[in-house]
Amino acid sequence: MSTKIMIVDDSAMVRRQVSNALVGAGFTVIEAVDGEDARQKLAATPDTGLIVCDITMPRMNGIEFLEAIRQEARFDAVPVVMLTTEGRPDMIQRAKSLGAKGWLVKPFKPDLLISAVQRLAKAA
């Protein structure tokens, strides 16, 4: 069975770009429109193997989402890679301190995203 990857982004275009790349590489994809949606879908899909998450989103942003799932032991081991336009060192450090495993800056190259997901999903 292929690894389930959750894509969390408020942009349908970005979700589709990421989904096209990951499905083409053999992954199964679950989409969430913001951090709150992702929390609910993660609870319903606890076998999610990796999360690709934007930072700037309505309702619950990517950093708040990281904080939320790190408080739940059952999701503590799920690797999260941030995919964002943000490049500020303090934000990167914040995500790292909350356990994020990687940081990609948009626009992304599909082959780099796939190799990052393969590397992190394999390590998990």
Place this chain on the structure above:
Amino acid sequence: VTQPSTYHIHQLLHASLGEAVRELFASYGLPIEEAAPREPLLSAGDSVASSIGYSHPAVSGALTVIGSVTLVRALLVETGVDLTSVTDIHDACGEINNMLLGRVKNKCGRYGLLLKLGVPTTFYGSDLRMNQSSVPSLTSTWTAYNAAGDRFYVRLDILEASGFTKRMMRFKEVETPSGATEGDTLFFED
């Protein structure tokens, strides 16, 4: 090209935006060149626009982009995304604007100008016409670009906050050893 050691806030924003536009289009495989603006500024046919606000204690404003639906589709075809609905077009234009202003933010951040960004508002219509701003204290600059046989317009609005002197409005490049730029992939080891 030798970069100035310090930038006035307007220079920094404009220089960052010019670089960001060229880099973003190049990343999608579409060359772009600055064009002489037409009057009145007009995007003919079905067009889409997006505006995002930004703020800093010294300055605030908005970045607005406008282009034809054809151009927005052409920009994304390389990524394998086929925009089929009006909702898709709105979303794509907002994301393009977001990536553009995100690049500006990252470039300005290297000079210590840390901008906060809002979320995109988008507009869709035929033959969109854009007026110059009528707010006296607002500096509003339109730049037209040629891309894929079409026009792409970028408008940068800058409103300086009162109480900031010219000296305080100058920014010098600072060390950001752990920052990331567009296309970067960072892995955090345990």
